[in-house]
Amino acid sequence: MIAIPATLPNLERIFSISHEIVVNPSLDDILRSIIQVSTELVACEAASIFMLDASTNMLNFVTATGYQDRLFNIPVPIDQSIAGAAFTSNSPVIVPDVSNDARYYPKVDQQTKFITHSILAVPLTFRERKIGVLEVVNKKQGRFDQADVEVMVVLAAQATIAIEIVRLYRQAQDEIAGRIKVEEELRRHQDHLEELVKERSAEVHRLAITDQLTGLSNRHQLMTLGNQLLQRAQRYHTPFSALMVECDDFKKINDTYGHLMGDAALRELAGILRQDLRATDVIGRFGGDEFVVLMPHTDLQAARKLAVRLLKRIRLARIDTPQGPFGMTVSIGLVEMDQTGQQSLDSLIGKADQAMYAAKQAGRDRIAV
Numbered sequence: 001m002i003a004i005p006a007t008l009p010n011l012e013r014i015f016s017i018s019h020e021i022v023v024n025p026s027l028d029d030i031l032r033s034i035i036q037v038s039t040e041l042v043a044c045e046a047a048s049i050f051m052l053d054a055s056t057n058m059l060n061f062v063t064a065t066g067y068q069d070r071l072f073n074i075p076v077p078i079d080q081s082i083a084g085a086a087f088t089s090n091s092p093v094i095v096p097d098v099s100n101d102a103r104y105y106p107k108v109d110q111q112t113k114f115i116t117h118s119i120l121a122v123p124l125t126f127r128e129r130k131i132g133v134l135e136v137v138n139k140k141q142g143r144f145d146q147a148d149v150e151v152m153v154v155l156a157a158q159a160t161i162a163i164e165i166v167r168l169y170r171q172a173q174d175e176i177a178g179r180i181k182v183e184e185e186l187r188r189h190q191d192h193l194e195e196l197v198k199e200r201s202a203e204v205h206r207l208a209i210t211d212q213l214t215g216l217s218n219r220h221q222l223m224t225l226g227n228q229l230l231q232r233a234q235r236y237h238t239p240f241s242a243l244m245v246e247c248d249d250f251k252k253i254n255d256t257y258g259h260l261m262g263d264a265a266l267r268e269l270a271g272i273l274r275q276d277l278r279a280t281d282v283i284g285r286f287g288g289d290e291f292v293v294l295m296p297h298t299d300l301q302a303a304r305k306l307a308v309r310l311l312k313r314i315r316l317a318r319i320d321t322p323q324g325p326f327g328m329t330v331s332i333g334l335v336e337m338d339q340t341g342q343q344s345l346d347s348l349i350g351k352a353d354q355a356m357y358a359a360k361q362a363g364r365d366r367i368a369v
Contacts, residue, residue, distance in 0.1 A: 030162040031063040038136050038155055039065060042120070042148040045138035049124075049159060050076060050083050052132055059083055059133060074108055081105035083133040086121035090130065092149045092212070095119045120144040122152040124160045134159055146213060154207045161200040165193055211285040213263055214270035222284025226294045226345045229282060233296055234341045241303035243293040244333040244352035245273070245310070248364040250289040253328065257321050264319050265328055272313050277306065290356075292349060300336040300369065307332045307367045315365070329365035331356050 035047035048064035048071070058075035078084035082103045086093040096118050098104040109116050117138050124131040134156045139148070172189035209221035217225065233240035247253070247269060254262040266289060273283050273291060282294040295303055311332065318325040333356030337343055359368035 027162055027166045031159060034155055034159050035063060035065055041151050042136050043140045044136045047136045050133040074111055076105055082119045083121045083135050086123050087130055087133050090123050090125060092122045094144045096143045118144060120148055120152060122156045124156050126160050126164050131160060131163055150212050153212055157200060157203055157207060168193060214267055214285050216270050217284035219284060219286055222282060222292055223345065225282045229294060229296045230345050233337060238297050239299040240337040241295045241298045241300060242335050242348050242352045243307055244356040245291045245330050246356055247289040248329045248331055257326060261319060261321050268317050268319055272317060276310055276313055303334055307334055331359035331364050332367045333359060334367055334369045
C-alpha cells in the first residue's frame with residue numbers, strides 16, 4: 001500500500017522569501033537567498049541564476065554558489081547549453097547525465113575546474129516575457145525528479161518577482177527624475193509594486209498546490225481538499241466515494257516510447273479525468289502514474305458508472321509518437337466511505353489502493369471494489 005505524505009516540505013521556507021522581497025531592496029541579496037534555498041531544498045551541490053543579455057543574445061551569470069568571479073566573465077550561448085534549452089522551450093529541463101547530452105556547454109567547467117554531472121534548469125518568465133534561467137547542478141543523492149521541478153518552479157517565480165520589482169523601481173526612478181510631484185509618483189509606483197507582489201504571490205501559491213506535469217492538484221492539495229470534503233460528508237451523513245486510477249504497464253510505455261511519451265500519456269490521462277468527471281469531484285496526481293478521484297455525494301453504484309465510463313474513454317485514447325500511435329488502459333480501485341463516520345481519508349485511499357491492485361492481479365483494464 002502507498003504511504004500518504006503529510007504536507008509539502010519546506011513550504012514556509014519558500015514563502016519567507018516573499019517577505020524578504022518586500023523589505024530588502026538589494027536584488028543581489030535576494031537572489032543569493034534564492035540559490036541558497038535552492039541548494040538546500042533539492043539537495044544539490046551548486047545553483048546559479050542567468051539573465052538574458054539582449055545585446056548579445058547570451059545568458060550571463062548574475063549570482064552563483066562559488067566561483068562567482070570566474071563565472072561572471074563566461075557568457076553562455078542560448079543555442080549550445082542546457083540552460084539555453086530551458087530558456088528557449090520555456091519549460092524545465094532535467095539532464096541526469098551531461099556527458100550524454102549534446103547541449104552541455106563544457107566551457108564553464110573548464111574555467112572553474114568544477115565537474116558537472118547532472119542539471120535541472122528552470123526558466124524565469126514574467127507575463128510571457130523570458131528573463132533568464134534558474135539552474136541547480138549535481139543532485140547529491142539519486143536524480144533530479146518531478147518533486148525537484150515543482151520546488152524549482154516556485155523558487156523561479158520568486159526570483160522573477162525580485163528581478164521585476166527592481167526593474168520597475170529603476171524605471172520609476174527614471175520617470176520621476178526632474179518632476180515636481182516626486183512623492184505622488186513614488187506612491188503610485190509603490191502601489192503598483194504591492195499589486196505585483198500580490199499577483200505573483202498568488203501565482204506562487206498556485207504553483208505550490210499544482211502538479212506541474214498534469215495541471216491537476218498535487219498530492220498535498222488533494223489531501224487538504226479531500227479531508228475537508230470527507231469531514232463534511234461525515235457530518236451530514238452523505239455518501240462519499242474514491243477511485244484510485246493507475247496506468248497499466250506504464251514502465252513498458254516508458255521503455256518502448258521514451259519518458260517524454262510517458263509524460264504525454266499521463267497528460268492525456270489527466271485530461272480525460274478532468275473532462276469526464278464533475279466539477280464537484282477532486283482529482284489529483286497521487287504519485288508516478290497514479291491518480292486519485294474523490295467524489296462527494298456519490299454512492300458506490302454511481303461511482304462505478306463513472307469508473308466504467310472512464311475505462312471506455314481511456315481505451316479509445318491514442319498518443320502519437322515517431323514509431324506510430326499507442327494506446328493505454330488503466331486499473332481502477334473503487335471504495336465508498338464506511339458508515340461509522342470515523343474513517344480517515346488515509347484509510348479510504350488505502351482501501352481504494354488495495355482494490356486497484358486487485359484489479360491489476362485480475363488482469364488489468366478493469367474495476368475492482
